[in-house]
Amino acid sequence: MRRLFECSIGIRTGKFPRFHSLKDPSRGHVGLPRDRDLGPSKSGSEETFPSPLRDLFYDPKPLSNISISEFAFHFLTSSWLIKFIPYIYSLVFIISMPLNVMAIIIFLFKMKVRNPAIMYMLNLAVADVLFISVLPFKITYHFLGNNWPFGSGMCSFVTAAFYCNMYCSILLMMSISVDRFLGIVFPIHSLSWRTLGRASVVCILVWVMSMASTVPILISEQTMDIPILNITTCHDVLDVKEQQTFYGYYFSSLSILFFFVPLIFITVSYVGIIHSLRASNIGNASKKKKAIFLTVIVFCIFTICFGPTNIIFLSHYLHFPGKIKESLYIAHILCVCVSSISCCLDSFIYFYVSPECRNHVYRLLCRTKALNLNIKKPLLGARIPMENV
Structure with a gap:
């Protein structure tokens, strides 16, 4: 990046x-x-x-x-890049892999894919698993002192997977927010719009757009041999040459089309949801407050995970003094690392959108406790007649 x-x-x-x-x-x-x-x-x-x-x-x-x-010398040899960043990626891998695999199993075999919300969440979990699967390569790269040992093709693939996951997740979260907006604000009229077939088409378009956006990364050289440090970097130090103009417009276009435009849709959707819940006289007041609170939390997760990275993308086209430019350069790496945490936080979105998903998770996590309770119930029932006698 x-x-x-x-x-x-x-x-x-x-x-x-x-x-x-x-x-x-x-x-x-x-x-x-x-x-x-x-x-x-x-x-x-x-x-x-x-x-x-x-x-x-x-x-x-x-x-x-x-x-x-x-600056480049100290950046490539800095301890925070060699140690801190891979530790964060390792933590994300350990936490998010089982969560997302469990989510995929629940969506496919427990809940079945029978409504648009489940379709969007299933694809979001698949996108996260794709991203998590390539994290070990990034972890190894940083632990080896920013030295890439896996070849040029794998570097391009891993870099493209990073971008593909980020923008695929953004588009799917936008789809989830719009789907919830239609279901809450227009519960009757949206029944004909919110169909499984249309949700499938939306997911296909999301994947096609996300993958197509990473084609320039896949077909371009992303590695650079640096004998002065005896390392091969991956997407850190590159020979841009004539592609300089293209990549400038390329990354700025990605930020605008795949973050700022979805941000508008997500903001409008969640504002509409909150307004509709507050104006409604139907339902329990405490449940409405909880729904509003969860809506705000999900919006904050989205902006915190994806906002800084894409804002920095565009801010680098402004004229800043050198010190500010250097700070933004380092902040960009940290923001990319923070955006990976979305793979862990997406599970919160699953629970928020689908109460049925929460129930299945509780059953899986508490299976032993549930079995113990089921065993005790017949015994308690058998004592009652004895006590009455």
Whole structure:
């Protein structure tokens, strides 16, 4: 995802600095502009960065005959990236894998797929399992000191899976929110709209759109050999070259189409749900308050998990001083890590949307206790006649 930050620089300045691979040691920086001799621009003038960005990218650390920026050097070797990030990913894997596998089993074999809500939640759980399945590769990568040992193709696949999960989850959560809005605000009229067939079509479109959005990542090189550190990075330091303009528009378009547009639909849906529940005179007041509270919680989960990452995507196209730019760069990595926690929190959405799902989970988790209670009931019933006698 760090390619985004390199791409955005050329777009803001209107000039595109030349980037060179470390495979050619004589050509300068890896994924970063050379200090000198950048060559003439189309207008004949030298292409340079604004001075604030020069503080960030133009403080090279000479090592052998190759140099990378001071910031890039410390970033790739920082302990928080090598230890803290993989620990978080490991925790997400341990917690979310059993939760989502259990959810898939419940949706398929216990509840059956018989209404739109279950269809959306089943696909959301499948998307989470896809993401969780590739986490061990990211965990290994960071624990090895940001060294990718699995090959270029696997790097592209894992990176694409990250994006695919995030945007597929966003679109499915939007579908769930719209479905609940129709069911609560228009309970009678929406019966003809909220059909299993239409929900299936929506899920197919969501998967097609999410996968299609990651095709540029799948077909492009995502690894970079850095002999100066004796590592091969995956989607961290890349040679952007002519693709700089394309990736700038690419990532900004993803953020707008797959986050900010769904955010509008989700906000309108949940505001409508809350307004409808408050205005309704039917039902228990405490239950309505609980439903409103849960609606707010689900909305907060969505914005906290996916908001920061996509906001930073767009903020990098604004002119910020170097220190702010550096902070945003690091914040982006942390936000991507935080977004992975959504795989754990999605289980909360399942419980919120479907009371039947809650009941099945309770039965699975409390099976031993339920069996003990069933054994005791006949015994208690047998004592009553004896006591009466």
